[in-house]
């Protein structure tokens with residue numbers, strides 16, 4: 001029900017993040033677009049740019065995660081299932097990533 005009240009843009013952003021079909025990491029490369037093998041926010045070259053890293057473990061985004069999602073880190077994506085859609089959208093906006 002939370003989705004119905006959202007704009008098409010917000011729904012599109014949420015679906016992109018949930019499915020991994022946006023210009024992040026390897027998916028961007030699959031589309032023939034430039035991409036980074038490492039994560040751009042924390043510059044950790046050992047970390048592949050993934051939705052998991054973006055949502056759960058990036059230390060460069062930890063304060064924003066805490067502010068909007070209530071925790072600095074998540075150990076897996078299922079822990080985000082308790083998050084409110086509005087909070088997730090605010091996090092996405094605050095990161096400037098999508």
Ligand SMILES: [Zn+2]
Pocket residue numbers: 039041042043044047053057058059060
């Ligand atoms: Zn990172």
